[in-house]
Structures are given as structure tokens and as C-alpha cells.
Amino acid sequence: xxxxxxxxxxxxxxxxxxxxxxxxxxxxxxxxxxxxxxxxxxxxxxxxxxxxxxxxxxxxxxxxxxxxxxxxxxxxxxxxxxxxxxxxxxxxxxxxxxxxxxxxxxxxxxxxxxxxxxxxxxxxxxxxxxxxxxxxxxxxxxxxxxxxxxxxxxxxxxxxxxxxxxxxxxxxxxxxxxxxxxxxxxxxxxxxxxxxxxxxxxxxxxxxxxxxxxxxxxxxxxxxxxxxxxxxxxxxxxxxxxxxxxxxxxxxxxxxxxxxxxxxxxxxxxxxxxxxxxxxxxxxxxxxxxxxxxxxxxxxxxxxxxxxxxxxxxxxxxxxxx
Amino acid sequence: xxxxxxxxxxxxxxxxxxxxxxxxxxxxxxxxxxxxxxxxxxxxxxxxxxxxxxxxxxxxxxxxxxxxxxxxxxxxxxxxxxxxxxxxxxxxxxxxxxxxxxxxxxxxxxxxxxxxxxxxxxxxxxxxxxxxxxxxxxxxxxxxxxxxxxxxxxxxxxxxxxxxxxxxxxxxxxxxxxxxxxxxxxxxxxxxxxxxxxxxxxxxxxxxxxxxxxxxxxxxxxxxxxxxxxxxxxxxxxxxxxxxxxxxxxxxxxxxxxxxxxx
Numbered sequence: 001x002x003x004x005x006x007x008x009x010x011x012x013x014x015x016x017x018x019x020x021x022x023x024x025x026x027x028x029x030x031x032x033x034x035x036x037x038x039x040x041x042x043x044x045x046x047x048x049x050x051x052x053x054x055x056x057x058x059x060x061x062x063x064x065x066x067x068x069x070x071x072x073x074x075x076x077x078x079x080x081x082x083x084x085x086x087x088x089x090x091x092x093x094x095x096x097x098x099x100x101x102x103x104x105x106x107x108x109x110x111x112x113x114x115x116x117x118x119x120x121x122x123x124x125x126x127x128x129x130x131x132x133x134x135x136x137x138x139x140x141x142x143x144x145x146x147x148x149x150x151x152x153x154x155x156x157x158x159x160x161x162x163x164x165x166x167x168x169x170x171x172x173x174x175x176x177x178x179x180x181x182x183x184x185x186x187x188x189x190x191x192x193x194x195x196x197x198x199x200x201x202x203x204x205x206x207x208x209x210x211x212x213x214x215x216x217x218x219x220x221x222x223x224x225x226x227x228x229x230x231x232x233x234x235x236x237x238x239x240x241x242x243x244x245x246x247x248x249x250x251x252x253x254x255x256x257x258x259x260x261x262x263x264x265x266x267x268x269x270x271x272x273x274x275x276x277x278x279x280x281x282x283x284x285x286x287x288x289x290x291x292x293x294x295x296x297x298x299x300x301x302x303x304x305x306x307x308x309x310x311x312x313x314x315x316x317x318x319x320x321x322x
Numbered sequence: 323x324x325x326x327x328x329x330x331x332x333x334x335x336x337x338x339x340x341x342x343x344x345x346x347x348x349x350x351x352x353x354x355x356x357x358x359x360x361x362x363x364x365x366x367x368x369x370x371x372x373x374x375x376x377x378x379x380x381x382x383x384x385x386x387x388x389x390x391x392x393x394x395x396x397x398x399x400x401x402x403x404x405x406x407x408x409x410x411x412x413x414x415x416x417x418x419x420x421x422x423x424x425x426x427x428x429x430x431x432x433x434x435x436x437x438x439x440x441x442x443x444x445x446x447x448x449x450x451x452x453x454x455x456x457x458x459x460x461x462x463x464x465x466x467x468x469x470x471x472x473x474x475x476x477x478x479x480x481x482x483x484x485x486x487x488x489x490x491x492x493x494x495x496x497x498x499x500x501x502x503x504x505x506x507x508x509x510x511x512x513x514x515x516x517x518x519x520x521x522x523x524x525x526x527x528x529x530x531x532x533x534x535x536x537x538x539x540x541x542x543x544x545x546x547x548x549x550x551x552x553x554x555x556x557x558x559x560x561x562x563x564x565x566x567x568x569x570x571x572x573x574x575x576x577x578x579x580x581x582x583x584x585x
Contacts (some may be wrong), residue, residue, distance in 0.1 A: 013354030053426050054419060054583040073426045089333055096332065103329040104431075144420070221445045267386035 005152050005183035006051065007029045008062030008069060013055065020046040021207040024060070028185060028200070030151075032153035033178040035194035035201045035215070036187035037298065043207035043227070044187040045084060048156050052081055065151055077105065080150035082158060082256075086141030090130035092314040094121055094140045097129055098147065115143040115235050119173060142173060155186040158302060159193055173198055191294045203298055210301045218297050226270055228257040229286035239282050246276060258290055323434050326425065343446045351453035356391025358457070359465045363530025377467055380458075384480025386472035390454035391484040394447075394547050398522060399540075401443060405499030406512045408439055413507035419583045432578045436500055443496065445490055451485055483547065490560065491547030494567045500537065501570040505575050536555040539566040 005220055006028035013021040016032055021043040028034055038044050049055035053072025061068075067075040079120070084256055088097040090165055102109045116125040119139040132140065138158055159170040164192055175197045185202075190195050194201070201218065203210040211218070230239050233255075243250045246268075249260035259273060266289055277284050355434050362377050383491050397422045412418040412435070425431055455472075471477060499516065506512040520540040528534035528541060535553035542554065542562045550556035 049582075049584070052423060054422060056582055076423065076426050079423075079483040082422070083419070084416060091338075092333065093338075100329045100332045101420070103332060103422050104326055104421055106325050107424075147424070273490060 004029055004063075005032075006062070006064050006141055006185065008051070008060055008064075010059045011047060011050060011060035011062070013043070013050060014058045019207055021050070021052055024204065024205060024207065024209050026062075026202060026209075026212065028183065028202070031181060032200035033174065033184040033186070035191070035197050035198035036185055036204070036274060037189070037191055037201060038187075038204040039189050039302070041206075042204050043187075044189075044204065046207075047204075048081070048154050048185070048187065052076070052079070052154065054083070058252055075152075077148060078151045079154060080145030080147065081154040081156075082138075083143040083154065083156040085160075086137045088129045088137070088140065088144075088273075091128060093126050094132065094136075094143075095125040095129055097140065098144055101144050102147050105148055111147070111149075115146050116133060118146065118176070119143045120169070124223070135162050135169065138162065138166075138170065139173065142177075146177075151182055153182060153184045153186075155184065157189070159188065159190070167193060190300045191298055201251050201294075203301060205302045210298075215294070217296065218294055224268065225251070225258040225260045225290045226273060227286055227290040228259060228273060228277075228284060229255070229290055230257075231283040231285045235282045238280065239277060241282050242276055242282075247271075256286070256290075261289075288301075291318050323430050325435070326421075326431055326434025329421075330435050331441065334442045336437065342526060343442075344449065347446055347450040350393060350397070350450050351390070351437075351457045354462050354583035355389040355454055355457040357415070358389035358392050358436065359461050359467065362465070362467075380462070380465075381468040381471060383471045383474050383476040384484070385467070385483040386455045386469065387451055387484045389458050390451045391488065391549060393454070394450075394484075394491075395490045395544055397447070397488065398491050398543050398547050401492040402499045402511060402516060402520060403493040405436075405439065405496045406503045406516050407509050409435070409500045409503035410512045412481040413503065413511060422583055428578050429575060432500070432504070432574065436496065440493060440496055447488055447492065448485065450482065451488075455481070487549045488547050490563070491543045494539075494543045494546065494563050497567050497570050497574070499537065500576055501574040504574040510531050510559075524537060529541060536562070539563075542566065 004027055006026055008211045009025045011021055011024040012025070013020070018233070022090060024043070024047060026047075036044050036048070046055060050057050050060075051069065053069075053076065054121065057069075063069065063072075064072075065075045065078055075262070088094075089100070092100065095116065099109050101107075102112065113122070114126070116122045119142050121139055121143065124136060128138070142155065145155065152243050154156075155174070158174070159167045162170060171193065174184065174186060178197060186194065195215070199214050200213070202212040228239065228243075230236055236252070236257060240250055240252070243257070243259060249262065251258045251260070259269065261269060270287055270289075274284060274287055279319060358375060359380065362375050362380055375388050375392060377386060392506055409432075412421075418431070418548040421431055424429065459469060459472075500513075503509070503514050507514065523536065524538045524540045528538065532553065535545070535551070536558070542559055543566075545551045545554040545559040546556070546563050550559055554562070
């Protein structure tokens with residue numbers, strides 16, 4: 001088995017004078033659940049469509065499941081995809097639609113009942129597709145993507161348009177799929193939707209890569225500083241003086257003291273803050289890295305692309321490993 | 323290719339579709355038979371069927387499928403709009419894209435879909451011919467048309483010939499419809515253009531320009547379905563239709579293979 005499910009470099013798509021995807025590199029390790037994140041119009045769908053052979057490339061090369069992207073027919077039998085909105089025949093039932101798609105691909109139609117069960121449509125499989133809710137349509141789309149037991153799943157905004165309950169169910173479904181060992185690439189413009197299920201992230205904006213690497217690398221980023229809260233609020237001023245007197249850069253935010261890390265070892269810094277407070281007779285009730293959410297990190301990257309070149313990030317950033 | 327044809331049959335050969343198709347074929351056979359028998363003249367109308375038929379021709383070998391052959395002249399247009407709707411909806415509804423993800427061979431996919439739909443069309447046309455023969459048997463005595471000659475070997479040959487020409491004509495219309503659908507990828511747009519061309523445009527112009535009968539694709543296919551007309555014999559109709567259908571098919575295949583699939 002290849003160690004990379006998707007490996008493309010310089011992927012570019014131009015429509016006349018408009019560039020949808022520009023010089024995009026993607027290295028997707030086998031077996032990860034990768035979130036492909038970017039705002040609407042960032043180029044996510046176009047990138048996926050290029051990987052799936054639906055849209056021609058202006059430039060770029062690479063492989064999917066070890067096969068050249070010049071020959072999608074060589075790898076598509078092992079790729080399941082739901083791209084843009086789910087598309088089925090309204091007059092056919094969910095099961096009939098799956099049977100038709102399986103027949104076109106030459107896949108076993110005997111797995112259809114279990115696929116319907118996997119996506120929670122076992123009781124509605126014989127109902128006509130036109131009567132399905134949006135959430136059911138999306139789930140049938142995922143069932144169709146699972147035909148042929150693919151090694152790579154590409155899901156384009158599978159939770160788009162779903163209500164909160166539907167989003168939760170979709171997240172749970174993706175989590176279930178993640179446990180089967182296959183590689184999953186799922187796009188969304190909503191980071192919070194992906195944060196809980198993805199162990200790998202590819203962040204793009206206006207067709208360009210901002211970051212790709214483990215999700216944890218972004219979560220571990222302590223560039224937001226150390227949050228420090230004393231047990232007694234009246235001790236905050238003394239603690240502030242104590243820490244600044246020790247040469248630390250301290251700020252006050254939302255009732256907390258925030259000690260800037262500036263590239264130092266966050267653990268050692270926390271220990272020295274704790275020791276100084278203890279020596280001064282101040283009891284701390286909070287001492288932890290001031291973590292930014294993925295959403296905050298992403299927005300920072302979008303607004304200030306240079307910001308992502310922090311040493312705290314262990315993944316590949318734009319202008320980093322490339 | 324066979325997988326795609328089989329999949330298309332899964333989609334089209336369903337109870338409801340078959341009931342509608344069967345009812346349509348029955349309606350066609352009744353209307354065509356009653357119209358042809360009630361308008362049949364006592365004396366000659368020429369070799370062509372485009373101006374109707376005679377009582378003698380109905381009683382002759384092949385008379386049992388005469389109503390089918392004459393009535394089929396409008397079937398081509400019906401097939402044309404049906405294929406526009408079938409194929410254009412594949413593009414606008416995203417199912418063509420979804421199918422490509424399972425079978426990325428674009429040529430095979432579009433040709434397979436066309437072939438699958440044509441298999442169903444061929445079956446419906448055959449049913450219509452058989453039903454028309456049956457209704458003709460019921461109607462003939464009331465119109466003083468003898469049916470003895472209808473069961474000869476020659477009549478079987480005539481029936482098969484009628485079926486072949488009708489099928490060739492509707493295949494041409496199906497390919498024209500598919501081409502328009504591929505070009506516009508929108509059923510309303512493709513139907514609008516198709517209606518305008520094959521309806522008013524061709525028919526208004528041929529009224530004042532007789533060469534249009536031999537040159538316009540719709541007129542050529544119409545002549546083919548009728549087994550040839552006074553303006554265009556069957557041989558030339560077949561040859562001209564083949565050229566037009568070839569150009570249309572090449573255009574459709576080129577677009578399908580070259581264009582991005584974005585819908």
C-alpha cells in the first residue's frame with residue numbers, strides 16, 4: 001500500500017483570466033481523515049474535481065492511490081466520491097439508485113442493504129429519492145461513494161445545508177468511516193464541523209495552500225501565550241508586576257493574565273510562572289496555553305498569510321516545506 | 323459499455339415506465355389505425371405514403387403495418403424531444419457527473435446511455451407495430467378492407483422493412499436530440515432550440531423552398547421514417563441522414579470528451 005493516498009504538485013486551474021486553483025501541492029498520507037478547508041470559492045470543489053478527472057488541469061501533476069492523475073480510470077474504481085450536491089434519479093428509490101450506480105461501475109450489488117444500514121437508510125431504501133430530506137440525500141450520496149469499498153473517499157461539503165442534528169449525524173458518520181482504515185478527504189468551509197473528526201488538515205484560500213499537516217499541530221500552537229489566573233482577583237496586579245519584573249511580556253485579557261511565549265518552551269515557561277507565583281504566596285487556579293481555536297488560526301492565516309510561518313507549526317505551511 | 327446499457331435499463335425498464343409506454347403505444351396504434359383507415363382513398367395517391375394511402379394498398383401485402391408506417395411520421399419528433407429531456411437532465415441534474423465518478427470513460431458512458439434508451443425505444447416501436455397490426459385487424463372489416471394478404475411471407479418482410487426504416491429514423495432523431503442536450507446541457511434551452519428548428523423553422527421554409535425537403539435534417543429523417551417520399555427516395559434519405567447523424571454524433575462525442583463536467 002502507498003504511504004500517500006494523494007500526492008500532487010503545482011495543481012492549477014484557470015478559467016480564462018480567473019484562477020480557481022493556483023500552484024497547489026497536496027500530500028495526503030494514507031489512512032488519515034483529512035479536512036480540506038477553505039471559504040466558499042477557495043477552490044476546494046475545483047481541486048477535488050481535478051483529482052476525480054471531472055475538470056481538466058491547466059497545470060500540475062501527481063498521483064492518486066499511486067496512479068497518475070493523467071489516468072483517472074486507473075484509480076477511480078478505488079475512489080468513492082460525493083462532489084457538489086448528491087445527484088440521483090428522483091423517480092428511483094434509494095436502493096434502485098445504488099443498484100444502478102453499482103452496475104455502471106461493475107461493483108457488487110449485494111452490499112447495497114448493508115450500505116443503506118451504514119448510512120441509516122435501511123428503512124427508507126425502497127422509498128423514492130424525490131421524497132428524501134436533504135440529510136437523507138447526503139447520506140445516500142455517501143452510501144453511493146462507499147460502493148466498491150474504496151480506499152479513498154472524497155466528500156465535498158457533505159454537511160452543507162443540513163440542520164444541526166443533520167450536521168451531527170454526518171460528523172458521526174464520517175467518524176465511523178474514519179475507523180475503517182480508509183483515507184478520507186472531506187471538504188468544508190466550517191472548521192468546527194471538521195475539528196472533531198479530522199486528524200489532518202489542508203487549509204486553502206483563493207486557490208492557494210495555507211497549511212497542511214496534522215490537526216494537532218494547529219491545536220498545539222501556543223503562540224497565543226500562557227493564560228494565568230490567580231485564585232484571588234486582587235492578586236492579579238501583584239502577579240502582573242512580579243512577572244513583568246522577571247522580564248516576561250504580560251498582557252491582561254478577559255480577566256486573565258496572558259504571558260507571551262515568544263518561541264520559548266511553553267512547559268518550562270509555565271513552570272517558572274508557577275514557581276514565581278508560589279514563592280510570592282499567590283495561588284493559581286489556571287495556568288495553561290492560551291489555545292486558539294482552529295477557526296481563529298485559520299482566520300489569522302487568511303488575513304495574514306505570513307503569520308502561519310511560526311515555528312510552532314509542525315505541518316507544511318505556505319512558503320515552508322515547499 | 324454493456325454495464326452502462328444494463329444500468330440504463332434498470333432506470334428505464336420499470337413498471338410505471340412500461341405502463342406509460344404501453345399505454346402510449348396502444349393510443350398511437352388506435353389513433354394511427356383509425357386515422358389511416360378513415361382517410362384511405364379509393365384510388366391512387368402515388369407511391370409515397372406522405373399523402374395517405376388507398377384501400378387497395380391497405381388490403382395488399384404489408385397492409386397490416388401500413389397504418390404503423392404512416393402514423394410513425396410524427397414519432398420521430400416525439401423521440402427527439404424525449405431524448406433531449408433524458409440526456410439534458412443528466413447534465414443539469416448532475417447524474418452524468420455522478421456516473422462519471424463510477425465509470426470515467428466518457429465516450430462509453432454517453433454512447434451506453436444512448437444505446438440503453440434506444441433499446442427501450444426499439445422495444446416500444448416494435449410493440450406499437452404489433453398493436454397497430456392488431457387494431458388494424460379489428461378495424462379492417464368495418465372499412466371493407468380484406469386482410470387475407472396480411473399473413474403472407476411478403477407481408478412479414480414489409481412489416482420488418484417498415485420497422486427498420488422507422489427505427490433508423492427514430493435513431494437519427496435520438497442522436498440529434500442527444501447532441502442538442504450535450505451542447506446546451508439544459509433541457510428547457512435544448513428543447514426550445516429543438517422545437518424551433520424542427521417545428522416552425524424547417525416547415526415554414528420548405529413551404530417556399532422545395533429543396534428543403536432534401537436538405538433539412540428533420541425533413542430527411544421524416545422521409546426516412548415514411549420509407550421515402552416523392553421529394554426524397556429511401557436510398558438518398560438514408561445516405562443524407564447518415565451524414566447528418568454522423569456530424570451530430572461526432573459533435574456530441576467531441577464535447578462530451580473535451581468539456582469540463584461542472585454541473
